[in-house]
Amino acid sequence: MGSYEALLVVSFGGPERPEDVRPFLENVVRGRNVPAARLDEVERHYLGFGGVSPINAQCRDLIEALEVDVPVYWGNRNWHPFLEDTVRRMAADGVRRAAAFLTSAYSSYSSCRQYLDDIARARAAVPDAPEIVRLRHYYDHPGFIAAMTDRVAEALAGLPEGDRGKARLVFTAHSVPVAMARNAGPGGGAYEAQLRVASGLVAGDREWDLVWQSRSGPPSVPWLEPDVCDHLTALHAAGVEAVVLVPIGFVSDHMEVVYDLDVEAAEVARRLGLRLVRAGTAGTHPRFVSMVNDLLSEPEPVSCDTSCCLFS
Template sequence: MSEPDLTQPAPLGDAPVVLYASEAASTGAPHIETPVPYDAILLAGFGGPEGQDDVIPFLRNVTRGRGIPDERLEEVAHHYRHFDGISPINAQNRALKAALEAEVQRRGLGLPIYWGNRNWAPYLEEAVTEAADAGHSTLLAVATSAYSSFSSCRQYREDFARVLEGTGLGDTVTIDKVRQFFDHPGFVEPFVEGVREAVAAYLADGIEPSAMRVLFSTHSIPTADAQRSGPRDVDFGEGGAYAAQHRAVAEVVMAELAEAGAVVEWELVFQSRSGPPTQPWLEPDVNDVIAELPSRGVEAVVIVPLGFVSDHMEVLWDLDTEAMEAAEAAGIRAVRTPTPGVDPVYVSGLVDLIEERLNGTPTAERPHRTDLGPWFDVCRPACCENVRAGFKPAVSGVLP
């Protein structure tokens, strides 16, 4: 298939075009309520180094096309070198794959799961080729990212299109993708439980709710990308759909805490920014907020890694190391709550999402914990644009 021209959105009167899609998804409907006989699952991860020699090559992959010299990459590499050059993410995805396989088998779905990464081995090319060689041509992708933005959704969709084009499998293999699951109960519940336990522990130590603060932390992204996250025809306010989704989930978590009798103030904060100082990124930074908490009468903080599905390097370094050091410097207590990881509720929720598409579950019957959901099965035109690179071919979404 030749690469389409995505420099401009398709005219409103044109029929929708969804690349490399199943017959049902090719209609471009926001939610696919027709059963699709998928024959395999594609688990898509970010990838990470597994030794000191992997670190710089891995970071080159992450920053490909940006012309960043190795000496600047080494400034970030020390996070990985602190942990012997090993990111936890590949081990976590192996564990998630095994947990998903067990749940898929328990439900009798009979679907094999192939795992591939964007930036490190095993690569997505390997996973898709292995699936095709085994005779599996109708794939449903589950990306290990819950929210809407270029890096957390569209880039995965572009990766799938790039792989199908590069391997020559675009004429025989289709890839659809489950909806963004930020507000699915299986993703939300582990955060609810983590905050509830952390606050209860502080209360048991005699700390009043007024002296606590809950900080929901997620990866910062360029403000321009955030504003373009989600559908273009919806005004999500400052930070676009990306920030709106995080705020909505945080509100659900804190509402449940309040129902249990503890009213604690909270804030959405950001971490791990990596752009030049001249480029606006989402703020405030988690460490800056922690430094200010004592002046607000705060004695204890609960840090919630709301933007992460597992203990990525950004969690181990930016939160478990730097944020904890910031709390110590501020003279306040701090605890970091768990990520979903392989929590059985989370794993079951992911398989629920798979079954939604297998069964064509009606939109009205799909579970969601916020008013923003259930999110789209097929992304809307021009959502989550990469401001720097523009539109590239992407699966599971209406062009461009």
């Protein structure tokens, strides 16, 4: 095991009551000049679920399930408990060196580099802050793959027996601008390539597709496609009768899973007459939980190579 005195679970964060929703969204988009109308739209999504994102509860469940030999702390990028507050508590507790487990499996600006930037800002704001070392990306770790393979099997069991053998696996991940995803510079293409590796490992011999969800930004800026709803329409036109949606790009449920897939995509499938089930996220699957311990126990931590996260 690395010489860690603590484990820091770092997540995106989410509101836990209606009055949290707008301030949370403003934290997420700060500095990005997002129109108020777009925030209004997303706020309605959250309020449709009582103003509560499932992500914080899933973080608590994951932390409770962990069996590690060091204290576990939890800090969010965009909502309570904020990273800076958590790092301050770690410093007060005398922690000098900690491992950071990010609740994102892939290399990209938004799923790694922004997390590292926020950790750096939190450390800079706290006197005598501990050193914090990110545990490696785990998109192809056997624990993550096994957890998602089981989630697919559970979803297939929810289809009529006659559909299970022919159901199409459709893996989804958060879309990003094409210019970021396919930049020719260092790290360009890592996000999409890693998602394809993970999807292929989970799918095995079954037919599968990788599609995208939750795009934002002006329509004039190209993002990765096809969109999941457009793809469901195309599959139906091609004669596909049953689909399993697999949110491979997410390790826990949050609003972009439960709204974009369970509401929007499900409504498209209902309208088309397409039989659709959604696989769960890794969450607290025992193999995923044990994976965290495996990463913590690796003898040589792999620090983030900045180039892997700048462009994709």
